[in-house]
Amino acid sequence: MTSEKWLVLTYKIPPEPAARRVAVWRKLKAMGAVYLQNGVCLLPQTDDHVRRLRVLENDIASNGGDAVLLSTVGLDAAQEEKVVTRFTADRDEAYREFLGKCADFEAEIARETAARHFTYAELEENDEDLEKLKNWLAKIRKxxxxxxxxxxxxxxxxxSCVALLETYxxxxxxxxDENRSATTDRQENPP
Structure with missing residues (x-):
């Protein structure tokens, strides 16, 4: 017997305007849903997901669509594993993209270091980029x-990116500090 429960949302939305279909798709992807096929998606059953899917079900209906929300379980451990594999594959894809952005961050720090471009403005920009990476990873983890x-x-x-920025x-x-010391020396001892 399997233990994992999922919510299945099936929906149809009128083809026009396309923005409505895209908005529903984005909301579901932002929740971490996996699509079993077009218009049929799955999420782990949690109180938060139930609440959010009921709101989405209402939105779909108010825009001329139709939606059905169900609770389900896999028939056996093999079916449950197929579903879990879909979820983990989606997250691994997001993690791969994240890792690529970390590589970009590391390359940027390496370029700035090689060019000896050690300015507060550059540090602030890289700090902002690191915060974006932190927030992105938090969203993926969620x-x-x-x-x-x-x-x-x-x-x-x-x-590693945090440590790299600390070194930079x-x-x-x-x-x-060296620049300030040199400026102070020139002011105190003019030529």
């Missing part, structure tokens, strides 16, 4: 219902 395999690697990579920040502070 939707990682079953512990996708790349989760640990993504967490480690973010920690120290270089910026040292460079700026």
């Amino acid at each position: 939707l990682d219902f079953y512990g996708a395999p790349l989760a640990a690697e993504a967490h480690e990579r973010l920690e 920040a120290r270089a910026v502070f040292e460079c700026q």
Whole structure:
């Protein structure tokens, strides 16, 4: 007997305007839903998902569509595993994209370091980029219902980015301190 319960939402939305269909799709993807086929998606059964899907069901109906929300379980462990695999595959895809952005962040820091571009403005920009990475990973984790395999690697990579920015920040502070000292020396001892 399987233990996992899921919510199944089946829906139809009039083809026009297309923006309504896209809005529903985006909401479901933002919740972490997986599509079994067009207009049929699945989420783990939680109180939050029930509430949000009922609101979405109402939105679909008020826009001329039709939706049915059901609770279900897999027939056996193999079926349950198929569903969990779909969820983890979706999250791993998101983690892979995240890891690519971490590589971009690391490359940017390497370029700035190689060019000895140690400014507060550049540090602030890189700090903002790191915050975006942190927020993005938090969103992915929130939707990682079953512990996708790349989760640990993504967490480690973010920690590496944090450490890299700390090293870059120290270089910026040292460079700026040297610049201040040189300016002070020139002011105190003019040529």
